[in-house]
Amino acid sequence: MPGVVKGPRTLYDKVFQDHIVNERDDGTILLYIDRHLVHEVTSPQAFEGLRNANRQVRRPDCTLVTTDHNVPTSSRKNFKSAATFIEEDDSRLQCTTLEDNVKEFNLTYFGMGDKRQGIVHIIGPEQGFTLPGTTVVCGDSHTSTHGAFGSLAFGIGTSEVEHVLATQTLITQRSKNMRVQVDGQLAPGVSSKDIVLYVIGQIGTAGGTGSVIEFCGSAIRSLSMEARMSICNMSIEGGARAGMIAPDQITFDYLKGKPLAPKVDSAEWKKAVAYWSSLKTDEGAKFDHDIFIDAKDIAPTVSWGTSPQDVVPINGVVPGPDDFQDENRKKACIRALEYMGLTAGTPMEDVVLDKVFIGSCTNARIEDLRTAAGIVKGKKVASNIKRAMVVPGSGLVKQRAESEGLDQIFIDAGFEWREAGCSMCLGMNPDILSPKERCASTSNRNFEGRQGAQGRTHLMSPAMAAACALAGKLADVRKLDGYQQVTGKAPREVSAEPEVAAPESDADLEEIMDLDETSQGNTVSSGAPTTSTGMPKFTQLKGLAAPLDRSNVDTDAIIPKQFLKTIKRSGLSSALFNDWRYNEDKSENPDFVLNQKPFRDAKILVVQGPNFGCGSSREHAPWALLDFGILCIIAPSFGDIFFNNCFKNGMLPIRIGDEAVLKKIFDEASTGSDIEVDLVNQEIKKADGTVLSKFDVEEFRKHCLVNGLDDIGLTMQMDDKIVKFERRRTEETPWLDGSGFLKRDRKGPVKVEAAPVPKTNRGEEKTEPLEW
């Protein structure tokens, strides 16, 4: 694990260091969190945990809540309340539970009746809630978006959401530093989405694992804030913990006039800009990994497979297994071609589409909509396209687009103009693909089943999606007349006036601020368990180990979206690996390992391919594994958030990097013999006691697992240190205490007394002391 940095520091080192409340000798750090965004999918169990332990939200003034994943994007003309508007029972319950929680815990909430409602990663920047140099978290993997402001922003699981709500801190470790430098001029037709797809194609979906990526270079500096957000948004698809871009004049100009940013030209603004300007990587700072990219090598890029690393230039062809050296990638390619219904060697431009989706937290900002509208203006969507949708990222983006007449351009061309939400990015709402439908999408994930069971997703930029809609197949935007006017802005000089969308005028904001902040009342009470479930001690585990020969197993595959609409942690076992475990007629797929005789009772999963649990932050993935009976996963590498989430649930993920050793364990597991995982001695053994491998585990995590400790209770014992940190924060960066509408009706930060006796998640009193 990287240690404290002496000498020149990176942007990440600086922001991280500025938020350390406490550091243990083993590198476990208590990190202060400035900004917490909350949505309906990953919060119900967290609020329930607070309620069960009689805890409050420590900083309502630093917490902003909205609803996005479940909301229908149909017209809200007759909207009265989420309770009456949302037809689907589980979706409605998740949204109304959120509304109950925001009322109970006194939080600021943009509900469906509020113009500021939208995708959580669109509304944070839009409101100036996201500011340079802050730590930003959300129970959502695309929190990385906010790193475009030079903040350290990352996704967390639901247990960590609860931890932040209760303590405004997180227990974490330092990440490695990775630099992706993109220099030169982007060619016309090439956008920031193409940059990030290209980068992921180069580094792979595990390329950034364990790292925070700093994006820099002249091509990045020339981008607007919205374009930068699209890049940082997808750093998670490159496996990184977060993506960051150093703040500059473009950032400051974007923030001017935003409701929650310091007032322009006030003393606070000047102080803030002086601090923000210091947030740059020092000359000579060390990066653990360095990637250099020449912007002119990037063409409009599209995905062909089921992982965001499966990309080619639009004028390329569908690759085949022979194009890959690595065995895991060869196997994954065969699977992906079959799933996507593609044949190696087919020109990408020959691939015929069914649907087009312009939306998501990657590309549903005003600039994205302007670009797409510029392409389709005066033209028509091809007749073979069954449905083309534009879904603005927030109510304010929608309002702005309508004031510019973009809605009419889209409607005239044959697009549907929708209300704000996540929509078809993952289809937790009514917007989904039917089986085998092929979609051009501006979203960020092309995993199996992501946009609908058996749906086929091709990722691309808004300009490209617009061009595809017109062509009815994958198309090269550069072949359309006049595309340069819309997409081919020459990169700006760094010092030039930024071409960012003008901030909302004060008059607009006044009107917006007068809107009712809390959504309409509802009467559905939470159905979450009233007692917490608890975390048994983990010392030794002996049992069957199921061998799984797959790489890049994403959390969408571990538990698909339709099962996330629960407000409980339990009962998810039947949903585990749903699309692999069951056939279309719901019968069991006999080829899937967990359906095979001995492995139905597996307690351990041994995964042969890398990057297990990549993608979404959904803690439902470890909950489903746990509910099935699997307490330990052995794999070459893991997605960072999933890895973390396991520990929070008393589960042990073990990294075995040595291929030969892993093969030995895999082969032993395949025989159906028991395997023993001895956490105390950090050994994996055969049933007869022969040691197959030693393994590493961080000391603090081991301590918590072995003793079944609840880290919220532990952290609350550190209240004096948190209070001291907050005092300093108020003095040095006063703009971070609640301001604007977040201050309304609040008399300063809420003070929470430290719990006298720490309790476990299950409410048992703990006796095990821990030295911080």
Ligand SMILES: CC(C)[C@H](C(=O)O)[C@@H](O)C(=O)O
């Ligand atoms: C629901 C949420 C946990 C998830 C995420 O973490 O990314 C979702 O936003 C997604 O895009 O899959």
Ligand code: SF4
């Ligand atoms: S990735 Fe999609 S589902 Fe996830 S937050 Fe963004 S828009 Fe919503």
